[in-house]
Amino acid sequence: MSLGNQLDTLYRQVIMDHYKNPRNKKELEGDTLSVDMNNPTCGDRIQLQMKVDDGHIAEAAFTGDGCSISMSSASMMTQAVKGLPVDDALRMSSLFSDMMLGKDIDTAGLDLGDIEALQGVAKFPARIKCATLAWKAMEQGLEEEDQS
Template identity: 65%
Template sequence: MSSLDDLYRRVIMDHYQRPRNKGELDNGAISIELNNPTCGDRISLQMNVENGMIKDARFLGEGCSISLASASMMTESVKGLSVDQSLHLVDLFSRMMQGEEIDTDEFPLEDIEALTGVAKFPARIKCATLAWKALEKGVKQ
């Protein structure tokens, strides 16, 4: 295992063991629940969107380390973004999960980049993308 793979694994486990933005938002939040029936992952995403900006995002869920770490990373990265910026980030993440090289100068991925290795395991891509699909569905409501 390379030192980069080891670093990525540690970042994923940190988000899994100490998730950021875990919890619920007050009334008025957009709420989306999605599950992956194949593996049992379940994500409930809540967002406060005001004037086209994501002011806050939180999640609850059950699932594997990749699914929950990805939700933690996603909620951390979209706070303060416009709806259009968040949809662009969803597109970049989706392309990354398909194995495409992403220009991180265009949009810094920060911890999200730790999930690049998931593309090598097609069965785990649905785990990593579950929270992102909830984000996309929520901002399009």
């Protein structure tokens, strides 16, 4: 098996692990930022909740349902942004969008972790909206928080 095939298999396993065992799939208690978003082309829907404290994302969680790509991406995103300064979370979201467009990305200073498993989605344009749904919800929530 070639290295490329081995990576594809590993990435599929990571995606399926996050789909079958989602991290942070729950409702947060107390005062939270909450964003509902859906992808009408495929029916994915998500409610993202975040607690922002002193310019950092203290907590992030989601509920909703959809395909393995959208739900695993939400799981990975909530894991990755917890504890990050808002600016770093938004930078990570921008890098993720570029990765979904097949662009080369510079992750200096940011650890994408399991998120890199989603890079193969770029080969399937119809699935990019699935992968970016949770990220767009995070961006929208943080923009609304910033304006309030």
